[in-house]
Amino acid sequence: MGIEAGLGRLDEIVVDCADPAGLVRFWALLVGGSPVDRTPQWSYVDPPGGQPRLAFQAVPEGKETKKNRLHLDVEVGDIDAVRDELLRRGAQVVGEVQTDDQGAFQVMHDPEGNEFCLVR
Structure with missing residues (x-):
């Protein structure tokens, strides 16, 4: 099909x-x-x-709510390394890296507070 x-x-x-x-x-x-x-x-x-x-x-x-109704998932090879670089560029981490049988993800905010996830 x-x-x-x-x-x-x-x-x-x-x-x-x-x-x-x-x-x-x-x-x-x-x-x-x-x-x-x-x-x-x-x-x-x-x-x-x-x-x-x-x-x-x-x-x-300005952004009026904390939680986005839509967010982007960005696939990366190394969540920790990319997270650390983005933190130097003004991003913020939300919680810990989450891992399950599908892989891992890290919720983040860009410099203006828009939510996105780094996924592996």
Whole structure:
């Protein structure tokens, strides 16, 4: 049985933020690609390997809730090493590394508090 095509294709993921130029550099370090500042209100990175574009758009209001309704899982080879580098770049750790029979993950926040997971 083949995979059925959807009505659309995931083109990009847009993150509301206060500092698009700063946040895009954090995410470019994590997922690869070169940061692009289109305007002071809009930056993006095109990760390699056909991954969707990550875009960052300036909004006037701050993040109002602690928990995201949506987060990104980023596969890495070494959770501890990547976590330590991201901490130097302004990320925050949320809890301990969790391990189960599917692998391991570390919940984190980017410099503006957006939740994501490093997974292995």
